[in-house]
Amino acid sequence: MKLSELLKNVKTTSTYKDAEVKDITDKSSDISEGCVFVCIKGARFDGHSVAAQAVEGGAVAVIVEYDTGVENQIIVENTREAYSRICAAFYGNPAEKLKLIGVTGTNGKTTTTFLIKNVFDSLGIKTGLIGTVKNITGDKEYVSSLTTPDSKELQALYREMVESGCEYCIMEVSSQALAQGRVDGCHFKIAVFTNLTQDHLDYHETFENYANAKRKLFEISDTAIINIDDEYAQKMVEGLDCEVLTFSVNAESSDFSAKNVKCFADSVQYELLTPDNIGRINIKIPGHFTVYNSMGAAACAIKAGADFEKVLQAVSSSKGVPGRVEVVPTNTDYTVLIDYAHSPDGLENVISSIRETTQGRVITVFGCGGDRDKTKRPKMGKIVGDLSDVAVVTSDNPRSENPALIIEDILAGMTECKAKIKTLESRTDAIKYAMQEAKAGDVVILAGKGHETYQILNTGKIHYDEREVVAEILKGNI
Numbered sequence: 001m002k003l004s005e006l007l008k009n010v011k012t013t014s015t016y017k018d019a020e021v022k023d024i025t026d027k028s029s030d031i032s033e034g035c036v037f038v039c040i041k042g043a044r045f046d047g048h049s050v051a052a053q054a055v056e057g058g059a060v061a062v063i064v065e066y067d068t069g070v071e072n073q074i075i076v077e078n079t080r081e082a083y084s085r086i087c088a089a090f091y092g093n094p095a096e097k098l099k100l101i102g103v104t105g106t107n108g109k110t111t112t113t114f115l116i117k118n119v120f121d122s123l124g125i126k127t128g129l130i131g132t133v134k135n136i137t138g139d140k141e142y143v144s145s146l147t148t149p150d151s152k153e154l155q156a157l158y159r160e161m162v163e164s165g166c167e168y169c170i171m172e173v174s175s176q177a178l179a180q181g182r183v184d185g186c187h188f189k190i191a192v193f194t195n196l197t198q199d200h201l202d203y204h205e206t207f208e209n210y211a212n213a214k215r216k217l218f219e220i221s222d223t224a225i226i227n228i229d230d231e232y233a234q235k236m237v238e239g240l241d242c243e244v245l246t247f248s249v250n251a252e253s254s255d256f257s258a259k260n261v262k263c264f265a266d267s268v269q270y271e272l273l274t275p276d277n278i279g280r281i282n283i284k285i286p287g288h289f290t291v292y293n294s295m296g297a298a299a300c301a302i303k304a305g306a307d308f309e310k311v312l313q314a315v316s317s318s319k320g321v322p323g324r325v326e327v328v329p330t331n332t333d334y335t336v337l338i339d340y341a342h343s344p345d346g347l348e349n350v351i352s353s354i355r356e357t358t359q360g361r362v363i364t365v366f367g368c369g370g371d372r373d374k375t376k377r378p379k380m381g382k383i384v385g386d387l388s389d390v391a392v393v394t395s396d397n398p399r400s401e402n403p404a405l406i407i408e409d410i411l412a413g414m415t416e417c418k419a420k421i422k423t424l425e426s427r428t429d430a431i432k433y434a435m436q437e438a439k440a441g442d443v444v445i446l447a448g449k450g451h452e453t454y455q456i457l458n459t460g461k462i463h464y465d466e467r468e469v470v471a472e473i474l475k476g477n478i
Contacts, residue, residue, distance in 0.1 A: 014073070028053065064076070080181035088186075095155070101191070102183075103170070105195045109172040112300075131171060135157055173217050178214065179216075187222075188217065190223045190303055191224050194227055225245045225296060226245070247295045256295055258272060265286060267283060284318075322451040331474075337444070339450060351384065361389035361443075365446050369399065371401060385418070390420045392422045394429075395427050395430075431446060449466055
């Protein structure tokens with residue numbers, strides 16, 4: 001592919017010599033003969049510092065934001081945005097051949113995208129999926145490394161979807177992906193907003209930055225479907241030109257509303273109302289938040305043109321999502337649930353919902369990730385301590401931090417909580433303690449890891465699947 005073709009949708013402020021391009025990258029480790037190297041400034045590394053190295057390594061051009069003094073440099077205003085557009089061109093602009101549906105918010109993205117895909121699958125519409133748990137390109141599945149992949153991987157996935165005959169791509173769109181321009185140049189048919197609570201402030205620094213990053217998705221969408229019950233809903237769409245549809249449990253004036261909501265230990269039921277229809281949803285995913293996730297999914301499918309009754313049937317028949325209020329088989333008189341909740345609001349939602357339908361006690365095992373927002377640690381501790389009967393504080397993914405110090409941060413918020421508190425740095429020991437503590441009718445919530453089958457320590461990533469840990473404890477091997 002010619003360099004000039006790659007740059008067709010990129011505004012440059014310098015002249016350049018056209019050349020044949022074999023590859024594109026923003027990673028210094030992937031520089032190769034005939035590639036284009038895009039210099040991106042990150043939090044820990046600035047690609048501009050290796051511009052000369054890229055040329056020496058055979059790059060036919062380097063994309064930069066300022067003069068680096070090297071040959072074959074092309075100056076642009078924003079290299080992140082340029083990289084996204086270059087990647088799209090390199091793979092033949094595949095997103096233009098797909099109908100994109102994006103879901104953003106702090107909690108509920110994964111479940112909502114899975115539910116939307118379930119509806120489309122039931123209608124015989126071939127659909128790709130991109131998100132936290134896995135990426136599906138129609139006929140193939142891949143383990144995810146990021147909620148929203150980097151620009152090059154994203155465009156490669158889009159192209160594979162097109163080649164496999166997908167009509168839609170349903171994807172989670174993270175705040176970091178939006179802030180880093182990974183979807184720049186893409187246009188979404190529909191965008192769904194689930195909710196907004198504190199998370200990722202280690203990256204965004206302020207809540208306002210976090211909210212503004214989420215809002216970017218609706219600036220590149222035709223229709224916004226908004227959870228109007230969330231206090232930040234209006235901020236997401238205020239002043240935008242796109243069509244706005246709302247869904248709600250509380251507001252009478254919303255376009256889609258839920259009435260007569262009933263929560264059970266293994267499901268939720270409610271009536272879905274639109275201006276033209278009313279029907280009942282009975283979905284086998286417990287928790288009040290399931291009402292919002294399934295409403296958002298149903299509203300999205302209906303807006304996309306799906307039949308109302310068929311949408312209700314498809315949502316009602318949907319199964320749970322790995323790591324989202326997932327019941328672990330134990331053959332005991334107590335219940336073990338795995339959930340990905342790793343933010344204050346996520347924990348509050350899960351524990352409160354389980355509390356509503358639990359006859360016995362709620363025992364919560366949780367920790368906080370290392371090298372992430374420290375301000376939420378005591379908040380998470382207080383929420384778990386106030387809402388649980390037993391709170392077992394342990395490690396999550398400590399990364400480079402000392403797990404004991406992370407636990408200290410959590411305990412700072414638990415000084416006056418009602419729960420019995422136990423601290424065990426080893427997550428396996430914590431799970432074992434919780435299961436030994438459990439009595440008939442109790443629910444043990446293993447919060448934070450969800451679908452993950454690994455743990456990230458200061459020595460690197462290790463295999464760690466809580467389902468396997470529970471099974472080994474029951475066998476007496478741990």
